[in-house]
Amino acid sequence: MEAKTGKFFESIGNFFTGGDQIPWCDRDIIVGCEREVAEANKGSSDEVKSECIMRLSWALVHSRQPEDVQRGIAMLEASLSSSSNPLQVRERLYLLAVGYYRSGDYSKSRQLVERCLQIAPDWRQALTLKKAIEDRITKDGVIGIGIAATAVGLVVGGIAAALSRKK
Numbered sequence: 506m507e508a509k510t511g512k513f514f515e516s517i518g519n520f521f522t523g524g525d526q527i528p529w530c531d532r533d534i535i536v537g538c539e540r541e542v543a544e545a546n547k548g549s550s551d552e553v554k555s556e557c558i559m560r561l562s563w564a565l566v567h568s569r570q571p572e573d574v575q576r577g578i579a580m581l582e583a584s585l586s587s588s589s590n591p592l593q594v595r596e597r598l599y600l601l602a603v604g605y606y607r608s609g610d611y612s613k614s615r616q617l618v619e620r621c622l623q624i625a626p627d628w629r630q631a632l633t634l635k636k637a638i639e640d641r642i643t644k645d646g647v648i649g650i651g652i653a654a655t656a657v658g659l660v661v662g663g664i665a666a667a668l669s670r671k672k
Contacts, residue, residue: 526633527603530567538564558584559596566604578604595624599631606634611642 538561545557558580565577581601588594602617615638621631 527637528567529569530564535564535568535573562600566600566607574604574607591624595621602634606638611638614638
């Protein structure tokens with residue numbers, strides 16, 4: 506019974522805090538990845554450069570800083586057209602979906618994660634992200650309905666108060 510109660514309160518906390526299973530990345534990791542990319546640009550093979558850029562992109566879209574997330578999205582969109590390997594396309598689409606999720610563009614994120622799942626239908630990370638997106642859309646809808654209901658209640662209350670004053 507205690508375990509069920511704990512899960513209940515955790516789910517309520519996640520509802521209000523927007524908890525999800527997607528990891529965050531610290532600024533020091535991003536700085537390390539940026540250094541790695543700069544060193545790779547000094548003469549490493551294209552494959553090594555690409556791997557370094559993917560690590561940096563991963564770190565950026567998992568950042569808590571909106572400007573980092575936007576930078577990661579831009580890097581991934583620029584590199585997506587140059588990818589022909591289905592695994593690389595899948596990875597980039599997934600990271601783009603994470604970036605759009607972090608930036609609050611849930612419809613774009615959902616479109617991208619659906620494209621990932623067309624390539625790899627059983628990919629757990631993409632399935633987890635899809636569930637997080639759907640949960641967030643549902644939560645935002647419930648909050649929006651609550652705000653609308655409150656506004657209607659206030660308007661009706663104001664009208665009722667004005668009418669009662671006239672009498």
